[in-house]
Amino acid sequence: MTETKDDNRTRDETPGLDLLKEELVRYLGARMDHTLAKAGDSLTGATGQLLDIAENGGALPKAATRILGGESPLKAIAGEKLKGLMGGLLGKTREALGGKGGGRSGTTKVTSIIESLDVGLPIRAVYDHWTEYEKFSGFTKGVRHVSQEDEITTNWKAKVGPSTRGWKATITEQVPDERVAWTSEGAKGTTHGCVSFHELTPTLTRVVLVVEYYPSGFFEKTGNLWRAQGRRLRLDFKHFQRYATLTSEEAEGWRGEIRDGEVVRTHEEAVEEEEAEAEDADEDDQVEDDAYADEDEVQDVEEEYDEEEVGQR
Template sequence: MARSKSSDTGTTDKRESGNGATDGLPVDKLKEAGQELLQALMVKALKSATGPVKDMAERLADSGGGGAKAKMAASGVESLQEGKSPLKAGLKAGMTGAKETAKNVVGGGGGGGKGGGEDEAKVINIVEKFDVGLPRRVAYDQWTQFAEFPSMTSKVEKVEQESDEKLNWRAKIFLSHRDWESTIVEQVPDERILWKSEGPKGYVDGAVTFHELSPDLTRILLVAEYHPDGFLEKTANLWRAQGRRLRLDFKHIERHMMTRTMLQRDDIEGWRGEIRDGEVVKTHEEALKEEKQADED
């Protein structure tokens, strides 16, 4: 009993003396050192438990800048403090890095204003061409049948021609729909069509030209500039999804011309008017009248 009492008394004395010694220590510095040690342990645990996840998280952090990397590390440390496994902590850190990276890219690196570099990064330039076994006039006339674009492409749902130079488009983008308006800036029969567009969720400016390789062979050249606007469009633009979609629809138009248009070439009637600087300078009827007069002469 005496030994037990002596032991208890000694323990109590040590505890009391320990509390007194702690009062003079730099507790804040010890906490910071502990946090740094915890971060180092997290990295070590991630390396041993899930190398691929850690590598992916570091790549995301490096592409997102210092802010993304810091938030990713903090997220992983927090997960480990909550008692989660190193694998789950790594996954959470990777997701945090991915979110921050997307915000930086979509929002222009987190800057307050819009600069020229940001606009250039958002735009996708697309240049495509194909050759069709059709006379240049037939290929051009088919292209001017804008109301048929829903049947020629896979995502265009509706095209309404408000006037000779104004077009309203509607297309399906993922699970939603997008509307935009195009204005034909210049249109010269059998040669070229240039347009500008505007829409609340992105738009496409561009030009299409027609080049005669032989009397029955025409080369069609498309130059498009896609401007994403809106979170969904900008996020998808990171993977160039819209650019691939536009190229795919261009292939659909090629297939349509090589099949249906070729079989019905004598029935294709295009718009033969002329547009300059966004205004009609020659109507379809005037153009047909001039062609008829030229044939008679």
């Protein structure tokens, strides 16, 4: 079978291309060896790889490909080493989070927050300030906006680190002047929390806050490792203490009662009951005052009678 002219040309040019590639690799290796002489053994080792390829053949490493593309040898090798370092770091982070590839497998780490602080106010005043959720954005640093949907549901937007998070909170239990428990659902995580109020003296109240935060998503889980959410919540808790102690505004609060996520007594009903109890207490005090007044009057009459009897004698 007769070879064509194109077949002869291809066969003749192949050795020339191989020689050009070999010389190029040798030149590249020599140049890298000169450039990276002061960069340490970890960088100059790449030169040996190139020389080995020139002598024994093989594929060019990624760093060499980047150099052929126009990058400086130092930048190319440093870039590849950085990619390797970041890959190892991401792998360890995923392993620490209990999942593979940032998925949902494994055990999610939980941020648990337990804090307490004392406020120099009666327990009713502290409780009422806490239940005015829409005012939180005015005195905290993290909360950006709060809107109240109904008696048990509120929508929150807060800043955590460089980003803003939003979630919906549902109150599961609320007893006036005692405790408020809630759960929340958001794109980046869920929480279970409870705040309780304890009277130390008539003008000093202790507030205990317990929250569990369950992050969702790779970046949120990574942020959880640095406890960013916990630091934000603790700081805003102290801002509540400052606000409640120093504000001159009298809080109305929400005096209703919630059990198992349902309102069992509305705010209006609670206020009416409190007013009725106050009226009954006032009536009792009046009856007691009248009784004391009658006793004093009887005593005065008896003393007057005794004096008259003595005078007649």
